[in-house]
Amino acid sequence: MVAAIEVHDHDLTAAFRTLSTAVLTLETIDAVFVPMRLPCGSAVMPTLVTDPAHLERIDPLAPSFALNAAKVVGQLTRNRKAGIGKIAVLLRPCEIRAFVELVKLNQGQTENILIIGSDCLGAFTNHDYFAFAQAKGEDASRIFYQSMLSGQEAVLEGINLSGACRACESFLPTGADLAVRLWGVATERHILLEAQTDKGAALLEKLQLPTGQVPSEREGVVHALVDQRTDYRDAMFAATAAAIGTLEKLAAYLSHCVNCYNCRVACPVCYCRECVFTTDLFDHDPLQYLSWAQRRGAVKLPTDTLFYHLTRMAHMSTACVGCGQCSNACPNGIDLMPLFRLVAHRTQGVFDYKAGEDLAAKPPLTQFKEDEFQEVVGIGE
Amino acid sequence: MADKIDRNLSHSTVHVTLSTAAKPMRYLYYPGCSLEGTAVEYDLATRALMQALDIDVIDVAGWTCCGATAASGVSRLLALSLAARNLALAEAMHSDCDLLVPCSACYLNLQRAAHAMREEPQTRAAVNRILADEHLSVTGTVRVRHILDVLARDVGADTIASHVRRPLNGQTIAPYYGCQCLRPYAVFDDPQAPASMSPLIRAVGAEVLPWTMGPRCCGGAHMTTHMHAGMDLTGAILAAAKDADAIATVCPMCQINLDGFQKKIARHRGAVLETTVVYLPQLLGLAMGLGPHAVGLQRNLSVTASFKNALRSLEASV
Amino acid sequence: MENSNTALVVGAGISGIRAALDLAESGHRVVLVERAPHLGGILSQLDRQFPTNRCGMCRMLPAFERDAASQACLRRGLFHERIDIRLSTQITALSGAPGHMQVSLRTAPNGVDARRCVGCGECAEVCPVVVPDPFNAGLTTRKAIYQPVPHDRSTGYVIDVQACTQCGVCASVCPTQAIQLAQDGRRKFHILVVDDELVVRDSLKEWLLAEGYSVRMAASGAEALEMLSGQPVHLMLADIKMPGMDGVELLQRSRQILPELCVLMMTAYATVETAVEAMKMGALDYLMKPFDTAAMMDKVAAVFQEQMAEQDESIAVGAVILACGSDYFDPRRGKNPYGYGTCPHVLTQLEFERLLSGSGPFGGALLRPADRRPVGKIAFLQCVGSRDLQSDADFCSSVCCMIAIKQARLARERGGAQLAATLFHMDLRTAGLPYQRWGEAACEQDQLRLVRGRVHSLLADPASGDPVLTWLGPDGQITGETFDLVVLAVGQRPAQGLAPLAEMTGLSLNPWGFVRTQAHSLVRTDQAGILVAGACAGLKDINESVIQASAAAAEAGRILHATGGTLSVAADAARTPPRDLSADPPRIAVALCTCDGALNAEGAAAALEARLNQDPCVSRIVFLNRLCTDDGWRTLVDGLNDPQANRILLGACRSDAFTPRLRALVAENGLPSQMVEAVDLRIYDREPSAASRQARVATDLAMAVARLKHAEPVRPPGVSVVQHALVVGGGIAGMQAALSIAERGYLVTLVEKQASLGGNLHWLRQTLDGADLTALLADTIDRVAHQPLIHVHLQTEVQSAFGQVGHFYTTLAPAKAAPHILEHGVTVLATGCGEASTAAYGYGTHAAVVTQKELEVRLADQRIDPQQLGAVVMxxxxxxxxxxxxxxxxVCCPTALKQALTLKRANPATAVYILYRDMMTCGFSETFFTQARREGIVFMPYATDAKPRVTADATQGPCIRTMDSILGADVEIRVDLLVLATGLVPELPPELATAYGAQLDEDHFFRPADFKWRPVEALTAGVFACGCALSPRGVAESIATAQAAAQKAVGILRRPTIAPDAVTATVRRSLCSLCERCIDACPFGARALSPEQDQVLINPAMCQGCGACAAACPNGAAVVSNYSAGQMLAMIAEVVKCDV
Amino acid sequence: MLHSATERKGEGVSLEAHTASVRQMMRACIQCGTCSASCPNAGAMDMTPRRIWRCVQMDSFEEIFTSQTFTLCSSCYYCSLRCPRGLQPADAMAALKCIAAARQMPQHRSSTLFYRYFLRSVRRNGRVHEMEVMTGYFAHMKNPLLPLRYASLGWKLTSKGKISLPRPARGKGKLDALFAKVAQVEEEN
Known part of the structure; x- marks a missing residue:
């Protein structure tokens, strides 16, 4: 079932506003959770809205991806017993994927939410967005989406999409109840809505929108983009693999890390209530540092830097959705995204698993399969 | 299996001095019908060889036909009775000697009868009823021994070697065993890869042709009843022996198939197949210095000129 | 006489180990004797076993009270507190009644003091004698002094006394003087040679002197007698044929003087019968002239070994389990050797197994042993010495088909896609539950080619030497094909020592020389108190062997219990409770054996001491010499006598060998078992330099210190057990399970939904071999009725259930009463199976089409009269x-044979045709297949793509049309009766299984924890199944599973509390994010969310400490005690050099 | 008079009675083909030995006797050597020959007559007289070309002094009593 919302004056944001308002005014929905431009400046942040009047500042197509909102949605929904009511959440595809992972990990629930996902146009890094927004002011989002959808050069003012977005081949909102179609759609006239679940269909019906039709060109547009992104991704993988081939190279890649753990905080699927790196396990005995120093002659402090990243890879690479927030969050500009995506790509590959794609698929480590990885565990020989 | 038998053979030869008291060797002898007819040279050679080896052979008095293949093709009881009659005669001679049989077909029939007499009490009773008219009775306890068995295991290659006067140096012999001394009763050799003839051939200075046809079937009586099938089988053996100077046989049926139809088979196969075919005792006898006449060589159907020449030159060189 | 509460298990192969562990787990003591110098039997040579293509033997280790036993690879040794393992030992006498038996054990000295041997291998290095290595089935060689199983370091080196030349080089290099050669002994061993021939006497004297014996000679019997009365003689070699007094007379007269004198007769072929007579008069054996010197010396050496052996030890036991395995047919001895022994490219299955093994001749590379050429084409020939009347083998060896399939798959794994395997067989016997699929997978995934037919003989290609096979194809075409390698599936033969053992014990053997068991039992023999397990009653796969071994353990336990043995809970309790160390800081006492200075090369000891002393937790370091000696051990005991020390680290050679004594030592000191670590100091002896050796030893010790430092003394509380069992299902398996539990003294509730007990036995009257099932049923019902500990609930169903091991709560719903809740500690599911329904082949449309069950019933009530049957098709x-x-x-194939024979015998004029795919007459039931053919029953195979077609019209009786591949044409048979074997389907409701935490497999049978190694229990503790709920099986097999399940249940019921083991998972609640990944990850179902859903709970009795939870948990909230992250990181820190 | 056991029974006895012994011998055959794969004459046979045994089990003796297979058995005993059922296929082939002889099946005259004349010679002389056998056989085959096939051999043999002319038949055969007694015993059983 496909519906259309008319676009006037090339203002796609307005169409999203129309949609959000319509949803919020439905009786069954208590709140919407959408990206909004903060009143105090250009920053776009996920916002929980109950009063339609506030939707004025909605800005879902801004090239801003300040944080992955999956974690926040998890927080809103995670306690089954104390649900806060029905919420419609507007998320980027990578946020949806992260949320799906969190649901599998019991860190969120889908019962009381309805996920609206939009074809993703991508975003700049936080730094770039700040500069871009400064330069373009109120028009920033419009300039961005028009440029993107017209198929023109994405580079604006010397600013390109973030690496994560350029390597993203999963820019369609696969796990959403209701999908907003932009790519290959005549967005000067309308945006299209397509229900992907029963829940989504029920909602779409209530919205009583005129029906629309997905144009045949869309498929070609999407394909071309996927190919382009995949090429970029593979080149990135190759370069990264070369850069981290040995333990020494990996250490060099991460050498500027100061153990601030921002990447962990920014990571949508790093869900532990208390990270193991902040537990007593790494609260080494003072003597221990001296002993290490004595045995090796010198020891870098803080210790456990490489171990920290390896641990995160071990824990999260099966759940990594490639949103790139780790790179975004690093104060020292370490590009963690290519590293994590590469490792994730390979780990998920061997388990035949794609993080966030299917709520029903069991996460790899929770399944006890005797026969897998015989070559690794050594019983094969 | 060949391995096992070889080992046994080597033991008996290595320590033979320990085991056998200096008692003269002696056998009861069943020549069988062929050895009075088509295989008369086999009989001559066997007797001559035994004498040269100082081994006594005592004919089973009044022996009759063992039944050959024909009797078993008509009636099992008749076949067993015909063979058992001879066993009974041998047993009646109250000797603890084994029964020496040169003809493989006779050997099989007698062996089969002996087995049946020992293992099938009912059959034994029936046969004894039949033999009772002649006041004979059979138990099946006499040990039926093929001549190859006796030569290979009782006499042994070493003894043969010690008797050699005219070594057949430079001659290559194809040892042909045929079926019925090997099968179905695998008494003294591997029924599929027999080797018992080889040490004997080497003992007389000749070489053994490496081939796999030794235990293959020559077709037996097919040459009479299914000539084409018979010629196929015999022909294959003759063809495989083309690099040999002679084929050594231990069975009259094999012998006549191999030496009696060479021209016919050659036409059938479209190839020249002229090979000397001799009985093993003839071959051993010649090497031990017995004259060609003594081993009946003049009666063989196929002795090539080159073989005769070779014999002559060997004799001259002694 | 007091009951010793000890069972004797003879044979330490899989069955023996399983039986011993079972008895030990149920609290009995076990003496496990093995005639070989190593454990494991045949399986020590099989790396991977069907149908899982891996090992997993370790899964036999206890799941409860794990700390009492070793917890590592079983192929590398076994230890259990209550099992006394005696290697190289045989039983020489056995007497007494069940419960009170006396057994004599004789241990063959193997020349090496096992306690002193450090396993350094220097002896083997210098040994000049090279012999084929039986471990690699002769494909490699070893020395005369050797390690029996290379991966089992618990045994050390032994001497092959047959091969040893007594040269003494090994003794001179042994660093610990562990080697004691028999050379001195031989000189004191006097042999008297009696022969009238001088040449014989002289040769014998020469040979015997060369072997180191003392020799005397006599030329006549009279002379010999004279010498016997004067001087000591240990062995007499007497010629039979001597003038005057012959050998037999000499034998008789000499034994009047010296009744114990060992005499070997010397005989020529002619007097063999006399020699055999002499053996009846007491001669030990005879030597055949001409002498085979080697064989003769072996016999003399055997007598010498026998006489020099230590005095037999006599022990009291209550029951004996024979698990002495089987031997294999030697194709060389067969009428058809298939080129084995002459063509080097023909191997037996065992040889091929070794060829494929990583510890085999080529490290697992698939090369031909003879010329090391890669293998492309393999032929597997089945039934070599099985199902072959020419080699007296009217039986099936049961496992060879599956082994061939496994090997074909393994070969494919090794050889890759270009490897082509062909399997020649007559019936592909994939009779175990998962085997059919395994075989299908081999054909589909690994392109295994199946050929139905036998190869007459194997000939080597004259040019290449490659084996050439010729066979008759199904189409009647003779096909010849050359292969690279041929693998012979050699059949079973009785174990070498079984016949004498049977003679000694009065045990009956079957016509083929295997142990004969009682009707309906796989384990009871005709000698009370002697039970049988494993292949000595016929070859079995692992699954069946393990079941049978547990069943034998159950029977042995019953005997011990009935004759006054206890389940030794008291013995457990009597052990000193461990000291409370929770408040003490770690203080580690380190004891290091210097191994006669080997440890201290270049002052290494001091460096080591310095490194260890860096850690303040190391409270003292004791150096001692020769821990392997009694003195050395005493130094250790004294040195560790430090009340302050609460952790012990031992460094010595072959540390595994010290485990039992070390365990005892720390127990005496009141320390829990996790507070002791042993490090093998000689394991790096092959390192290139002393420096690297010392560095690695130091690292190992430092790691052990780190591990001990973080060892956790506190264990979670135990789980109490309701000592009451529930058995669901009152068929023969359920009844037997109830009986076997009750007979050990525990309460059982037996629930049956029908109005009477008996299940399928209500309609089955007898088995294929004629055993009476009606009587069995009556007898079993009677025994249940008279067993006061069994409470039977008829017409009762299980309504619902929950709980875990120790405490299950089951709601029982009787048909005519109110439901009530039963609290019980264990659950046994014996829900059985039924005949599958069908609509095929005209069933239901014609009265003459019946199932096997219907035929059985109608024959019994005479609705079918065999006299009226002209033709029958099955x-x-x-x-x-x-x-x-x-x-x-x-069961269908045996049933078909039974019914066909019944019909044929009742009316020989009846034509009976059996249409089959593969006749599954495994084991000794094969003989009935032969019998059926002999009685004129016609067997016609059909293929699944050309099934028989049935047309049935009411007037004429069904007409069956089937393709006969031999005739190459359809055969049409009009019959009076068509019998369909529809097979068995389980009747285990999934919700019943899952209520107890068990699972069903894809065919809805009970899913065992491991098909091979834990066949009657669920992965979830305390839940068992038996009979046809497990998989289809016959009555005797069902009874065995019931006994096995009961044995397992008793292992739990006997403990009022299940104490958790040192390695058990716990939850750090403060860190837990409640993601529940650990719950999903736990294979044992030991984790659950609390009813309030606010925390993850662990049942410490169910947890096996596998660590799956810890791997799944990202932030260390799932902790495995004594494998904690801190502990592991500290250990890693000792090894890892670079900063992380 | 020829051998009684072969000739007196003749047509009077049912085929089923004749074949009972073969059925008994080969009932337990498992159709593994071991016999057939080893048979040196298999190439000349129109039906594999395995199929013969299948026909025995299925009671299709007509089919067996339309085939020449059993007459092509040259008694090499390869099959008997290795039969996993311990059966004696070569003996069963001989038994089939017996039946064909006893029932004087025209399609198998060549083989059965040869045997008959062979035994006739044995019966008369106690030992075989080869020339006598051949003469009788050729005469009975009524194939004028047949003797020619063996002419050269016969000449060779004679010239080598290996064949003497058959002695004229004189009265009672040497083994008459034995043959008669065999027939009598067979009759009784």
């Missing part, structure tokens, strides 16, 4: 062994 595998029911029901 179709086997109806909708069985093909999707979706891709399993063999095992």
């Amino acid at each position: 179709i086997l595998c109806v909708a069985s062994r093909e999707a979706p029911r891709s399993y063999c029901s095992r």
Whole structure:
């Protein structure tokens, strides 16, 4: 079932506003959770809205991806017993994927939410967005989406999409109840809505929108983009693999890390209530540092830097959705995204698993399969 | 299996001095019908060889036909009775000697009868009823021994070697065993890869042709009843022996198939197949210095000129 | 006489180990004797076993009270507190009644003091004698002094006394003087040679002197007698044929003087019968002239070994389990050797197994042993010495088909896609539940080619030497093909020592020399108190061996219990409770054996001491010499006598060998078992330099210190057990399970939904071999009725259930009363199975089409009269062994034979045709297959793509049309009766299984924890199944599973509390994010969310400490005690050099 | 008079009675083909030995006797050597020959007559007289070309002094009593 919302004056944001308002005014929905431009400046942040009047500042197509909102949605929904009511959440595809992972990990629930996902146009890094927004002011989002959808050069003012977005081949909102179609759609006239679940269909019906039709060109547009992104991704993988081939190279890649753990905080699927790196396990005995120093002659402090990243890879690479927030969050500009995506790509590959794609698929480590990885565990020989 | 038998053979030869008291060797002898007819040279050679080896052979008095293949093709009881009659005669001679049989077909029939007499009490009773008219009775306890068995295991290659006067140096012999001394009763050799003839051939200075046809079937009586099938089988053996100077046989049926139809088979196969075919005792006898006449060589159907020449030159060189 | 509460298990192969562990787990003591110098039997040579293509033997280790036993690879040794393992030992006498038996054990000295041997291998290095290595089935060589199983370091080196030349080089290099050669002994061993021939006497004297014996000679019997009365003589070699007094007379007269004198007769062929007579008069054996010197010396050496052996030890036991395995047919001895022994490219299955092994001749590379050429084409020939009347083998060896399939798959794994395997067989016997699919997978995934037919003989290609096989194809075409390698599936033969053992014990053997068991039992022999397990009653796969071994353990336990043995809970309790160390800081006492200075090369000891002393937790370091000696051990005991020390680290050679004594030592000191670590100091002896050796030893010790430092003394509380069992299902298996539990003294509730007990035995009257099932049923019901500990609930169903091991709560719903809740500690599911329904082959449309069960019933009530039957067809595998029911029901083929023979015997004029796919007459039931053919029953195979077609019209009786591949044409048979074998389907409701935490497999049978190694229990503790709920099986087999399940249940019921072991998972609640990944990850179902859903709970009795939870948990909230992250990181820190 | 056991029974006895012994011998055959794969004459046979045994089990003796297979058995005993059932296929082939002889099946005259004349010679002389056998056989085959096939051999043999002319038949055969007694015993059983 496909519906259309008319676009006037090339203002796609307005169409999203129309949609959000319509949803919020439905009786069954208590709140919407959408990206909004903060009143105090250009920053776009996920916002929980109950009063339609506030939707004025909605800005879902801004090239801003300040944080992955999956974690926040998890927080809103995670306690089954104390649900806060029905919420419609507007998320980027990578946020949806992260949320799906969190649901599998019991860190969120889908019962009381309805996920609206939009074809993703991508975003700049936080730094770039700040500069871009400064330069373009109120028009920033419009300039961005028009440029993107017209198929023109994405580079604006010397600013390109973030690496994560350029390597993203999963820019369609696969796990959403209701999908907003932009790519290959005549967005000067309308945006299209397509229900992907029963829940989504029920909602779409209530919205009583005129029906629309997905144009045949869309498929070609999407394909071309996927190919382009995949090429970029593979080149990135190759370069990264070369850069981290040995333990020494990996250490060099991460050498500027100061153990601030921002990447962990920014990571949508790093869900532990208390990270193991902040537990007593790494609260080494003072003597221990001296002993290490004595045995090796010198020891870098803080210790456990490489171990920290390896641990995160071990824990999260099966759940990594490639949103790139780790790179975004690093104060020292370490590009963690290519590293994590590469490792994730390979780990998920061997388990035949794609993080966030299917709520029903069991996460790899929770399944006890005797026969897998015989070559690794050594019983094969 | 060949391995096992070889080992046994080597033991008996290595320590033979320990085991056998200096008692003269002696056998009861069943020549069988062929050895009075088509295989008369086999009989001559066997007797001559035994004498040269100082081994006594005592004919089973009044022996009759063992039944050959024909009797078993008509009636099992008749076949067993015909063979058992001879066993009974041998047993009646109250000797603890084994029964020496040169003809493989006779050997099989007698062996089969002996087995049946020992293992099938009912059959034994029936046969004894039949033999009772002649006041004979059979138990099946006499040990039926093929001549190859006796030569290979009782006499042994070493003894043969010690008797050699005219070594057949430079001659290559194809040892042909045929079926019925090997099968179905695998008494003294591997029924599929027999080797018992080889040490004997080497003992007389000749070489053994490496081939796999030794235990293959020559077709037996097919040459009479299914000539084409018979010629196929015999022909294959003759063809495989083309690099040999002679084929050594231990069975009259094999012998006549191999030496009696060479021209016919050659036409059938479209190839020249002229090979000397001799009985093993003839071959051993010649090497031990017995004259060609003594081993009946003049009666063989196929002795090539080159073989005769070779014999002559060997004799001259002694 | 007091009951010793000890069972003797003879044979330490899989069955022996399983039985011993079972008895030990149920609290009995076990003496486990093995004639070989190593454990494991045949399986020590098989790296991977069907149908899982891996090992997993370790799964036999205890799941409860794990700390009492070793917890590492079973192929590397076994230890259990209550099992006394005696290697190189045989029983020499056995007497007494069940419960009170006396057994004599004799241990063959193998020349090496096992306690002193450090396993350094220097002896083997210098040994000049090279012999084929039996471990690698002769494909490699070893020395005369050797390690019996290379991966089992617990045994050390032994001397092959047959091969040893007594040269003494090994003794001179042994660093610990562990080697004691028999050379001195031989000089004191006097042999008297009696022969009238001088040449014989002289040769014998020469040979015997060369071997180191003392020799005397006599030329006549009279002379010999004179010498016997004067001087000591240990062995007499007497010629039979001597003038005057012959050998036999000499034998008789000499034994009047010296009744114990060992005499070997010397005989020529002519007097063999006399020699045999002499053996009846007491001669030990005879030597055949001409002498085979080697064989003769072996016999003399055997007598010498026998006489020099230590005095037999006599022990008291209550029951004996024979698990002495089987031997294998030697194709060389067969009428058809298939080129084995002459063509080097022909191997037996065992040889091929070793060829494929990583510890085999080529490290697992698939090369031909003779010329190391890669193998491309392999032929597997089945039934070599099995199902062959020419080699007196009217039996099936049961496992060879599956082994061939496994090897074909392994070969493919090794050889890759270009490897082509062909399997020649007559019936592919994939009779175990998962085997059919395994075989299908081999064909589909690994392109295994199956050929039905036998190869007459194997000839080597004259040019290449490659084996050439010729066979008759199904189409009647003779096909010849050359292969690279041929593997012979050699059949079973009785174990070498079984016949004498049977003679000694009065045990009956079957016609083929295997142990004969009682009707309906796989384990009871005709000698009370002697039970049998494993292959000595016929070869079995692992699954069946393990079941049978547990069943034998159950029977042995019953005997011990009935004759006054206890389940030794008291003994457990009597052990000193461990000291409370929770408040003490770690203080580690380190004891290091210097091994006669080997440890201290270049002052290494001091460096080591310095490194260890860096850690303040190391409270003292004791150096001692020769821990392997009694003195050395005493130094250790004294040195560790430090009340302050609460952790012990031992460094010595072959540390595994010290485990039992070390365990005892720390227990005496009141320390829990996790507070002791042993490090093998000689394991790096092959390192290139002393420096690297010392560095690695130091690192190992430092790691052990780190591990001990973080060892956790506190264990979670135990789980109490309601000592009451529930058995669901009152068929023969359920009744037997109830009986076997009750007979050990525990309460059982037996629930049956029908109005009477008996299940399928209500309609089955007898088995294929004629055993009476009606009587069995009556007898079993009677025994249940008279067993006061069994409470029977008829017409009762299980309504619902929950709980875990120790405490299950089951709601029982009787038909005519109110439901009530039963609290019980364990659950046994014996829900059985039924005949599958069908609509195939005209069933239901014609009265003359019946199932096997219907035929059975109608023959019994005479609704079918065999006299009226002109022709009968039986179709086997109806909708069985093909999707979706891709399993063999095992009972149908024997049933068809039974019924066919019954009909044929009642009316020989009846023509009986059996249409089959593969006749599954495994084991000794094969003989009935032969019998059926002999009685004129016609067997016609059919293929699944050309099934028989049935047309049935009411007037004429069904007409069956089937393709006969031999005749190459359809055969049409009009019959009076068509019997369909539809197979068995389980009757285990999934919700019943899952209520107890068990699972069903894809065919809805109970899913065992491990098909091979833990066949009657669920992965979830305390839940068992038996009988046909497990998989289809016959009555005797069902009874065995019931006994096995009961044995397992008793292992739990006997403990009022299940104490958790040192390695058990716990939860750090403060860190837990409640993601529940650990719950999903736990394979044992030991984790659950609390009813309030606010925390993850662990049942410490169910947890096996596998660590799956810890791997799944990202932030260390799932902790495995004594494998904690801190502990592991500290250990890693000792090894890892670079900063992380 | 020829051998009684072969000739007196003749047509009077049912085929089923004749074949009972073969059925008994080969009932337990498992159709593994071991016999057939080893048979040196298999190439000349129109039906594999395995199929013969299948026909025995299925009671299709007509089919067996339309085939020449059993007459092509040259008694090499390869099959008997290795039969996993311990059966004696070569003996069963001989038994089939017996039946064909006893029932004087025209399609198998060549083989059965040869045997008959062979035994006739034995019966008369106690030992075989080869020339006598051949003469009788050729005469009975009524194939004028047949003797020519063996002419050269016969000449060779004679010239080598290996064949003497058959002695004229004189009265009672040497083994008459034995043959008669065999027939009598067979009759009784």
